[in-house]
Amino acid sequence: xxxxxxxxxxxxxxxxxxxxxxxxxxxxxxxxxxxxxxxxxxxxxxxxxxxxxxxxxxxxxxxxxxxxxxxxxxxxxxxxxxxxxxxxxxxxxxxxxxxxxxxxxxxxxxxxxxxxxxxxxxxxxxxxxxxxxxxxxxxxxxxxxxxxxxxxxxxxxxxxxxxxxxxxxxxxxxxxxxxxxxxxxxxxxxxxxxxxxxxxxxxxxxxxxxxxxxxxxxxxxxxxxxxxxxxxxxxxxxxxxxxxxxxxxxxxxxxxxxxxxxxxxxxxxxxxxxxxxxxxxxxxxxxxxxxxxxxxxxxxxxxxxxxxxxxxxxxxxxxxxxxxxxxxxxxxxxxxxxxxxxxxxxxxxxxxxxxxxxxxxxxxxxxxxxxxxxxxxxxxxxxxxxxxxxxxxxxxxxx
Numbered sequence: 001x002x003x004x005x006x007x008x009x010x011x012x013x014x015x016x017x018x019x020x021x022x023x024x025x026x027x028x029x030x031x032x033x034x035x036x037x038x039x040x041x042x043x044x045x046x047x048x049x050x051x052x053x054x055x056x057x058x059x060x061x062x063x064x065x066x067x068x069x070x071x072x073x074x075x076x077x078x079x080x081x082x083x084x085x086x087x088x089x090x091x092x093x094x095x096x097x098x099x100x101x102x103x104x105x106x107x108x109x110x111x112x113x114x115x116x117x118x119x120x121x122x123x124x125x126x127x128x129x130x131x132x133x134x135x136x137x138x139x140x141x142x143x144x145x146x147x148x149x150x151x152x153x154x155x156x157x158x159x160x161x162x163x164x165x166x167x168x169x170x171x172x173x174x175x176x177x178x179x180x181x182x183x184x185x186x187x188x189x190x191x192x193x194x195x196x197x198x199x200x201x202x203x204x205x206x207x208x209x210x211x212x213x214x215x216x217x218x219x220x221x222x223x224x225x226x227x228x229x230x231x232x233x234x235x236x237x238x239x240x241x242x243x244x245x246x247x248x249x250x251x252x253x254x255x256x257x258x259x260x261x262x263x264x265x266x267x268x269x270x271x272x273x274x275x276x277x278x279x280x281x282x283x284x285x286x287x288x289x290x291x292x293x294x295x296x297x298x299x300x301x302x303x304x305x306x307x308x309x310x311x312x313x314x315x316x317x318x319x320x321x322x323x324x325x326x327x328x329x330x331x332x333x334x335x336x337x338x339x340x341x342x343x344x345x346x347x348x349x350x351x352x353x354x355x356x357x358x359x360x361x362x363x364x365x366x367x368x369x370x371x372x373x374x375x376x377x378x379x380x381x382x383x384x385x386x387x388x389x390x391x392x393x394x395x396x397x398x399x
Contacts, residue, residue, distance in 0.1 A: 004154040009107075010147035012114050013075075016106035017143060018068035024102070025057050035059040036069075036097040041085075044078050044104065046124065049087045051095075062097065068106065070098040075107040075116055077123065079141040083133065086123050088116045105143055115156060117163035122151055125394050152398065162397050169393065173386045180379045183372050184246070190372075191319050194357075194365050199325040201355045208311070211350035216306035218346065219278060220267035220298045223260040230254045235261040236296035238269065238289070240277040243302055245322040248275075248287050256297070264297040267304060272314040274305040276321060278349070283342040284330035286321040288314050303349060312354070313362040315369050320354065 025038060034056035043050055062069075070076070070089045078085040080103035089098065100106060109116075122128055132145035153159070196203035210217065223229045223237075230237070234255040242249050256264075269289050276286040279301045289296065298304060307314055320326055333352075334342035 004152040006150050007153050008147060009149045009151060012110060012151065012153070013107040014110055015143050015147065016067060016074075016108060018100045018102045018104060019065040020102045021066070023061070023064040023066075025061055029057060029061055030055040031058065032056070036062040036099055037095045039076070039098060039100050039104065041078055041080075041082055041101070041103050044076055044085045044087045046085050048120075049093065057099070062099065065099060068100045070100070070106060071108065073109065073116070075109075075119060076100060077105050077107055077141075077146075078103060079105050079143070079146065081138050083139050083141045084123055084126060084129070086120045088120065090116075105146065112156065114151075114153060115159040115163055117167065118159035119151070121163055121166045121394070122398055125398055128398060166390065166393060166397075169386060169390045173383060173390065176379050176382045176386065180376060180383070183376045183379065187246075187319065187369055187372055188323070190368055191323065191365065194361065195316075195320075195355065197325050198320045198323050198355050199329050203355075203357075205355035205357050207353050208356050209350065210305065210352040210354055213311040213354060213356065214305055214307050216273075216304055217349050218267055219300050219303040220264045221300045223256055223263070227254070229256070229260065231257050234258070236269075236293045238275065238293065238296055238298045238302055240280060240282050240285070240299075240301040243275045243277050243282070243285050243287050245285050245327075246287055246318070248290050248293065250293075253293070261295075261297055267298050269294060269296040269298065269304060270306065272307075274307065274314050274318050274321070276303050276305060276344075276349070277301060278303045278344045280342060283334040283344055284321070284327055286318055288318050303344075303346070305349070310359060311356060313359065313366045315366040316357075316362040317354070319365075319369070 030038065032054070036057050036059070038055050038057050040053070040055060042053060072089060072091060074089045076087045076089065107119075128151070129141060129146070129149045132149055133139050133141055134145065154162070195205070201207065232255065234257050237254040237256050239252075239254060242253055271289070271291055271294065273289045274286060275289055275298065277283055305317065307317055321330070330344065331342070333348050334344050336348075
């Protein structure tokens with residue numbers, strides 16, 4: 001990158017803050033539809049503009065505000081809380097009048113020396129501005145610091161080429177992510193087509209309590225010393241952060257040694273066990289334990305549900321638990337009794353009502369899920385490879 005000129009952003013952009021004075025709109029001065037769109041932080045995402053939720057101010061209020069109004073071809077950057085999201089206000093944006101809120105800044109190009117999409121990719125890489133951030137609880141990128149950020153500026157045609165290359169890789173990543181979402185939707189649709197709604201039980205399946213179709217329901221504990229006692233490798237200790245709806249998250253998987261594991265012999269995980277989070281904000285999240293995590297134990301925030309094979313298939317049970325309507329039911333159970341923190345007790349788990357279609361039908365569903373999961377694995381691999389390529393290109397162009 002040394003062969004390209006390095007410039008401060010102050011040399012490339014004019015910085016325009018939002019109006020934070022006495023005329024800043026109050027809540028009652030916003031409308032669902034009016035003269036000027038007033039951006040909130042949700043409107044500027046890492047993927048550009050998102051106009052799902054909109055707030056407007058009228059023309060009178062707009063004329064009272066001194067700063068913060070967009071011109072076509074301006075860039076908008078979030079600078080408080082969620083820092084680094086960027087969007088480009090080109091001719092394709094359907095709103096002729098837009099203002100920013102107090103958590104953003106407008107970047108107006110001083111000349112054609114920089115390509116907007118090139119800058120958007122540059123600012124997506126947090127390393128390019130991280131040392132200029134301030135604040136801990138709520139990160140901020142003050143304009144005074146933002147002006148000091150250095151950016152390599154190759155000739156404009158090379159900038160365009162870099163931006164187009166990164167755009168193409170991004171499109172490939174998004175395509176695979178969309179396919180992955182479609183496969184997840186397919187599993188949910190297949191479950192509903194075969195079994196109906198598990199809460200209303202509109203197909204009138206036989207109902208059993210969880211305790212009647214399982215051989216084990218139980219959670220563990222955290223070894224003495226907490227996180228400081230975890231090992232670099234050994235026996236897996238599954239925590240709530242690993243259990244997500246329909247998938248196991250390997251990141252931050254903890255490990256314990258044999259002596260620690262011996263104290264948790266009552267929560268030894270077995271193949272096909274279903275996991276469910278029983279405390280905190282993630283209460284109700286559920287997945288099947290992957291084979292490659294074994295041998296393993298669970299801590300006190302995760303419960304094991306070990307089904308009886310002749311009654312329930314683990315993939316059927318897991319997909320029932322993560323069904324949207326059943327998730328609402330689990331959350332309601334977790335909030336019952338006016339507790340200050342969401343929690344599902346062992347007794348509540350035991351008493352959960354589970355519709356039980358014939359095991360042959362459950363097994364048929366499981367085979368469909370296995371085939372779809374194989375396709376999902378390929379999509380995840382493609383996403384990983386494409387993201388590695390994208391990160392490699394970002395390092396090549398901007399580091």
